[in-house]
Amino acid sequence: MATLHRLERRQLLQRPVDDVFAFYADAANLEALTPPFLRFRILSPMPIAMRAGTRIEYSLSLYGVPIRWRTLITRWDPGVAFVDEQEAGPYAYWRHEHAFEAHGGATLMRDTVDYREPLGALGQIAHAIFVRRSLQRIFDFRRDAVHRLLGGAGPNAAEAAGPTSATPAASRQAA
Numbered sequence: 001m002a003t004l005h006r007l008e009r010r011q012l013l014q015r016p017v018d019d020v021f022a023f024y025a026d027a028a029n030l031e032a033l034t035p036p037f038l039r040f041r042i043l044s045p046m047p048i049a050m051r052a053g054t055r056i057e058y059s060l061s062l063y064g065v066p067i068r069w070r071t072l073i074t075r076w077d078p079g080v081a082f083v084d085e086q087e088a089g090p091y092a093y094w095r096h097e098h099a100f101e102a103h104g105g106a107t108l109m110r111d112t113v114d115y116r117e118p119l120g121a122l123g124q125i126a127h128a129i130f131v132r133r134s135l136q137r138i139f140d141f142r143r144d145a146v147h148r149l150l151g152g153a154g155p156n157a158a159e160a161a162g163p164t165s166a167t168p169a170a171s172r173q174a175a
Helices: 017-025 027-033 120-151 155-160
Strands: 003-013 055-062 065-077 081-088 093-103 106-116 165-173
Touching (some): 017 120, 027 120
Antiparallel strands (some): 003 106
């Protein structure tokens, strides 16, 4: 049984919810939120009309290996949350929830990613050696980019809003 892992991040941004949601809802901003080392490109024609049922195609390169990735927006709740799930790509399972909550004039943005590597035990070894660290590095870059582009309250304020982690979701196991 393969372990389902979870990465959670929270970030307090000094913008109203509608502004923050609109930024995340614009697929064109994904490239600015992705580290250059991934050579990330959106392949789907732009602009992309975001809603439940939208599919987005990407290409990227990880450790020199070209990867194609297709996600499906499975939940679209404007101003509150949206979810993208991998239909085709490098993971056996990938579900990324973006949630937005008003905090006065600011917004608490939460990323929750549940994922599972392919290849069973070999995938678990890859997770321990580099996948977990790579995802943390990617989401660190994303946090810093969002802070730069939208104005955050600083790294310590984000942690005050709640912990961040990349740990096995112990109660979730593959069948």
